[in-house]
Amino acid sequence: MDNNKVPSLLYTGNAKSEVPILAHEQGIQTITAEPWLEISDKGLQLEGLCFDRNGDLILCEVFGGTIFHVALPDKKITRILNSHKENPAAVKIHKDGRLFVCYLGDFDSSGGIYAVDANGNKIQEIVSDIETEYCVDDLVFDSKGGFYFTDFRGYSTNPKGGVYYVSPDFQSITPVLQNLAVANGVALSTDEKTLWVTETNANRLHRIDLLEDGVTIAPFGASIPYHFTGHEGPDSCCIDSDDNLYVAMYGQGRVLVFNKRGYPIGQVLIPGRDSGHMLRSTHPAFIPGTDQLIICSNDIENDGGSWIYTVKGFAKGHHSYQFQ
Template sequence: MTLELVAEGLQFPEGPVAMADGSVLFTEIRGGTVSRVRPGREREVVAELGGGPNGLAIGPDGALYVTNNGGSFDWIDQDGLTIPGPAPSTHEGGAIQRLDLDTGKVRTLYTECDGHRLIGPNDLVFDRQGGFWFTDHGSGSHAERRFGRLYYALPDGSRIVAATPHLLAPNGVGLSPDEKTVYVADTYLGRLWAFDIVEPGVVRPVSAVEPGRVVANLQGVQYLDSLAVEAEGNVCVATLVNGGLTIFDPHTGGTEHLAVPDMLCTNLCFGGPDMRDAWITASGTGRLYKTRWPRPGLRLNYNA
């Protein structure tokens, strides 16, 4: 895989979104910003949100929706890498936000569900009905872990529901091409979950003790981060420690790994006329790469 360096010196980039004009939006979690890189130009800050903006998605109204973890990491600088550490004692929780790209106005849509505070919202994906699935990664300290969940919400702020029981560390989320399945990458298990969708916001558990189907578990120390889906259904998951992208075949459970020169490769998105341009966030080294993907990515329901 040949990588083109698009930008560097970024403050833990995540959540890339390919735009129609050739630019790429992304978050800088450590910097608390939504940023943009246009072809041939320097990075620019689109909005300063504070906290820890993580995932991004264009909604049905053309606005940008943000999963903000509320600053759920202390940051460690070690061996030339930026590493997210335990949650600081000041962390109270995160939020779902809406950013108007024309005016810069930010609105907080959700901070809780059924009276329970959102802990560390992480990633999101919109369905054809105009609602969105999102993961709450939870948070961890040196002594304990607060588990996360998969949620579903509407972009007008009127409805939010918990779709699964608590999960260890849900991270990336994506939909199958037919939108019958929602995939969730569980970071510390190295596991890709598949949840069968009954209706928006409702998934079918496998059993009383199995919240969903297991596509595959990675061997050894390999953590999973955010993901994107190919047009034919493969699920591409950014992989930590064994830095790169792991491609899961949801039908066979088989995997393929493509290396990226950063042990904290966190996300990717697809774009371009043929959906074979891929932008990859190499967060530990603060870089954004571009490459040509071997197969087309799945076009998202809403774009701008």
């Protein structure tokens, strides 16, 4: 047999990319983000983008525990505090002005949530790591002052995670959806009737329609409108004022955008992703009052830095209780 006539596989299209985009996602609107701010020249696991009442950015670094403050518009970076709890994964602003810090603990049974004032003082335990076994990754507030949080436990064949609701007085925790393989991002629709949850280790997007009590799932109200593909999976998410959902894809250097019914309508790529750089995209968030989206990522696998990137979204960010 003539070896020159043997059929041969060739790298065509994006097949040689370290994180190739699959055919069914190649046709949606695609843009590439621009660098906005370097947080560190070292690889830090950035997470938890949110804005305070002054319009300044607050974010955290998971493995080192630093909570950063970025004053706008000059983008001056300072440190608010170093978390006294292990592996903080999100920071959100309660409507009373306090910072609520979600932490993962030992990734098995010692996570929780605590609150501090704007200067990092007056610590109050909200979800105790002594009384519960959750590994809390993220939360979103509702208009009553209660909130939903995700439990980041389990793996693909051991779905121990879930999403829970904490009452406005912080006295009760009610399960909303359980048996998830690492529940991660969580977002609430503009009318507060639909809850979005990303399930990292099962590569799924959950859309949950809620009844008036905010914890009971409507009949046939829990669905999976989208199955993600690739390593590692969906991470944190946010919505805009048109109820589009923006989901960061961890390990893929991009953000996928869905309409309010869960159909993909766009994506944002992080520069360098095809060659394996800046793949740890974890969290998208809108600068309040604008359509400017920021996305944090890092290049720790290549001894690179930690950056925030930016693009414009489909609409302005939703002025929700998550950002007040």
